[in-house]
Amino acid sequence: MKLAFLTVTAAAGLLAQNSVQGPVVGWVYDSASESVRSVLGIPGASTMGTGVNAARAAVAGNRGYAIAMKGDNRQPALLDLRTGESKDLDAAAGADSAVWSASGAVAAILYPDASKLILMKGFPEEPAVALTLDLAAEGMPQSASVADDGAGLLAVYDSGVLVFDGDGNRWKLNFEGHARTASFLEGSHDALISAESGVWLVSDVTGSGASRRVWEGNAVSSAASSNGNLALIVNSDGGVTAVNLKTGDTRTVDCGCVATTLSRMSQGVFRISELNNGPLWLVDLNGQDPRAVFVPADVKSE
Numbered sequence: 001m002k003l004a005f006l007t008v009t010a011a012a013g014l015l016a017q018n019s020v021q022g023p024v025v026g027w028v029y030d031s032a033s034e035s036v037r038s039v040l041g042i043p044g045a046s047t048m049g050t051g052v053n054a055a056r057a058a059v060a061g062n063r064g065y066a067i068a069m070k071g072d073n074r075q076p077a078l079l080d081l082r083t084g085e086s087k088d089l090d091a092a093a094g095a096d097s098a099v100w101s102a103s104g105a106v107a108a109i110l111y112p113d114a115s116k117l118i119l120m121k122g123f124p125e126e127p128a129v130a131l132t133l134d135l136a137a138e139g140m141p142q143s144a145s146v147a148d149d150g151a152g153l154l155a156v157y158d159s160g161v162l163v164f165d166g167d168g169n170r171w172k173l174n175f176e177g178h179a180r181t182a183s184f185l186e187g188s189h190d191a192l193i194s195a196e197s198g199v200w201l202v203s204d205v206t207g208s209g210a211s212r213r214v215w216e217g218n219a220v221s222s223a224a225s226s227n228g229n230l231a232l233i234v235n236s237d238g239g240v241t242a243v244n245l246k247t248g249d250t251r252t253v254d255c256g257c258v259a260t261t262l263s264r265m266s267q268g269v270f271r272i273s274e275l276n277n278g279p280l281w282l283v284d285l286n287g288q289d290p291r292a293v294f295v296p297a298d299v300k301s302e
Contacts, residue, residue, distance in 0.1 A: 024049075025282070025295075026062040026265030027081050030275050036066060036081060043269050043284040044293040052084045058097065060104030062266035065124050067098040067107055076109055078124060089127055091118060099144050102186035102226075102264065106130075106150040112140045121150045133168055145182040145191065152189050152206045154182035161193065165206045174209055175200065185224045192231055194219040199233050201245060215243050215250065225285045226267040232283060232290070234259045240272060240283060242290040255292030257281045 025039040025046050035051030036059060056069035057079060068079040068086060073093040079086045091109060099108045107127075110117045117140075119131040130150050135141075141155035141162070151166030154173070161173040161182060177195040184191045189207070192214075193200045199215040199222045215222075218236040224245065225232070231243045238258030242251045259272040259281070268286040273279075279294035 024062060024064070024266075025269055026271070027059045027064075027066070028263075028265075028271060028275050028280060029054075029057075029059075032275075036079075037275070038081065039265065039280070039282075039295055043282055043286070044291075046282075046293075046295045048275075048280070048295060048298055052079060052081055054079065056097070058100060058107070060100045060107070060123070061102075061264045062269075063104035063124070065104075067100075067109065069095050069097075078127060089120065091120065091129060099146060101146045101148045101150075102184055102224075103148045105148050106146050108144055108146045108153060110140060110144075115140065117144075119146065119150050119153065131166065131168060133164060133170075138162060138170075143181045145184050147184045147189055147205075148187050152184065154184070154191055154193075154205065156180065156182050163205055163209070173202070173205070175202070175211060180219065181221045183221070183223045185228045186226050188228065190228070192222045192224060194222045194233070199231060199243070201231075214245055214248065215241065217241075221262040223262055223264060223270060230285050230290070232262065232270055232285065234262045234272065240292070242283075242285065251290060253283055253290050253292050255281050255283070255294075257292075257294075 027036050030037045035053045037051035038049035039046050040049040057066040059066040064082050066079045068077050070077045074095050075093040076089045076091045076095045077086045095109050096112050097110050107120050115136040117133050118129050120127050121130045122128050143156045145154045153164040155162045156179050161179050163173050164170045177197040179195045181194045189205050191202050191205050198213050199219045200211045201214045202211040220234045222233045233241045240253040240259050263271045265271050270283050273281040281294050
């Protein structure tokens with residue numbers, strides 16, 4: 001996942017009088033309104049809902065919350081996307097961005113100015129700092145991924161991929177090729193590595209680290225479905241491919257669009273475009289076959 005985020009500009013309780021009701025596919029940032037907006041309904045029959053005014057916020061899939069960097073001092077806070085309420089986390093100010101684990105149980109918060117990151121566990125009820133990593137020697141990674149138990153973190157650099165365990169020990173992953181992104185599978189220490197040479201499945205990252213290529217091509221990003229059976233891949237041309245990690249079968253997902261991102265929205269649903277002037281494109285992995293669906297753009301009255 002890329003380290004791209006938003007900044008909180010609204011007071012807590014913004015949506016207290018207009019809370020989100022009914023099924024929610026997930027949330028997405030709307031640059032036009034500078035808010036994190038809900039996607040209501042089900043894949044294939046969704047509409048854009050209301051939003052919480054925010055910037056510098058990392059959304060935890062469809063868990064209904066996000067980590068936001070509040071104010072000029074960039075204080076990390078837990079933002080409830082259903083009500084708009086926020087609560088400062090017991091973490092230092094000065095944060096720049098955050099990365100959620102696949103299930104939204106653990107988060108890594110990055111501090112480039114201090115060359116460090118922290119891991120927080122216990123979301124959403126009792127979030128607390130579990131580990132602080134000093135990155136003064138390595139510098140900040142270009143992308144990162146954290147395991148759901150917080151006992152594994154992958155940091156992608158131009159020089160290679162570093163593995164961090166739950167005690168802060170670190171070593172270079174035995175991986176040949178120029179990696180772009182890493183993505184832990186949900187509830188697992190297995191991970192997908194996207195590289196110019198393809199996508200690799202690394203088993204037991206903090207243990208044996210054995211890897212095998214599951215797709216050959218120029219991959220920009222990849223992520224696995226919640227059950228770990230399918231991998232969704234975005235290539236350098238903006239195409240999307242689904243790979244069965246058990247059988248190796250592949251299928252091109254035709255959306256009539258150019259994929260520009262890969263972000264988990266909910267179990268088996270991923271966002272592959274930003275919310276701009278056109279429709280929002282999603283890929284649904286929950287059915288018998290992967291399919292691309294869109295959320296219509298807002299209708300503007302003249």
